Amino acid sequence: MHDRAPDSRTADWRARSLRHVWHPCTQMKRQAAMPLLALARGEGPWLVDMDGRRYLDAISSWWVNLFGHANARINAALHDQLARLPHAMLAGCTHAPAVELAERLSALTGGALGHCFYASDGASAVEIALKMSFHSWRNRGHADKREFVCVRHGYHGETLGALGVTDVAVFRDAYDPLLRQAHVVASPDARQAGPGEDAAAVAQRAAADLQALLAARHRHIAAVIIEPLVQCAAGMAMHDPAYLRQVRALCDRYQVHLIADEIAVGCGRTGSFFACEQAGIWPDLMTLSKGITGGYLPLSLVLSTDAIHDAFYDDDVARGFLHSHSYTGNPLACRAALATLAIFDADDVLARNRAWAAQFDAALAPLRRHRAISHWRRAGMIWAFDVAADAGFAQRYAAAALARGLLLRPIGATVYLMPPYVLDEATTAWLARETLATLDDALEAR
């Protein structure tokens, strides 16, 4: 079904890639038996392979793309920046893109998070947030606060510090001997609701678990790190916003920092610009990446309260936050982010997404009634459902989707849609139909 003529350009690039490129998050031996898209270009929500075949990027290229590939407005901003200043170091120097982006983001939090520290990938932002929390407590005379708390099945990235607060066995088990173990507390995943329980009750139970830990250990705990509203890598596990309010209150009560990892859920993905807004809370530290550049360039950042920033402000150099990455505050990446934020304003994207999501919900109605699915759920621009299926389901679904011109990669038994915010009416209807047809393909192929 997926074999292409051996002389096709796709097949040629695929073979060369398998010979020299070590693909991420991939068992290379398994990849050798799987389809591999050899991409030539992107156009809006579509990816086009070397043979001209088109695929709808229904998961926004690993949750990063917001306004389509090769977006004219982001491209124009990057061309302009390319001619001015592609890169310069940010220690001892500054530039308009870094300043303007920090100002814009601080304003988007209503000033609650007044400082912005730049990095490159999501995982590096998580490392920074953990270090900032620990070091700021230390600077304030609480050097015993050196433990972290994370949530069951939470995901915060693949570097060693980030893996230490990640509870996804397939990513962390091999590295366990290298990691500093964090405390893992119950997940508020609404799918755990028992008979007569609602999502708020599950949230309450999860918060009680955190409270028990904090009551016992808070003198040693620096921070709690959470993924607000949706634990994406856990399989789009969604929870009630009440959980965020309870965690915020517990962190205040027990003097522990709250780190909100909005790397996946920020930038409008859950319906508000930041997921935390739906609970009416702000964290002490927030990580942002993925969609912030519109899916163009690796940029991550940590937003911090002025109080945390001020804990480092001192005559003593060693009390400063001496962390850096070579490409910290890269001007091109910051310009892509500013262009992305400008699109949010110019197109009233959050309101437009709400209207689009209602249309898409209607188009998905036949899929929602499918006999094989359970736990239908949505948060803003993330749709997910679970399938009663065997272990090979995710791979079969992904392959069947590609055969239909659809890029979708289920997580275990969870199929999810995380489309870019730019689907027209015809494409919306097509996506809904093909997601359903792919499900039947994947279940029949068993």
Ligand SMILES: *Cc1c(COP(=O)(O)O)cnc(C)c1O
């Ligand atoms: C993707 C992700 C990360 C890691 O970001 P990378 O850019 O892949 O390092 C961290 N936290 C969450 C919630 C994510 O979804």
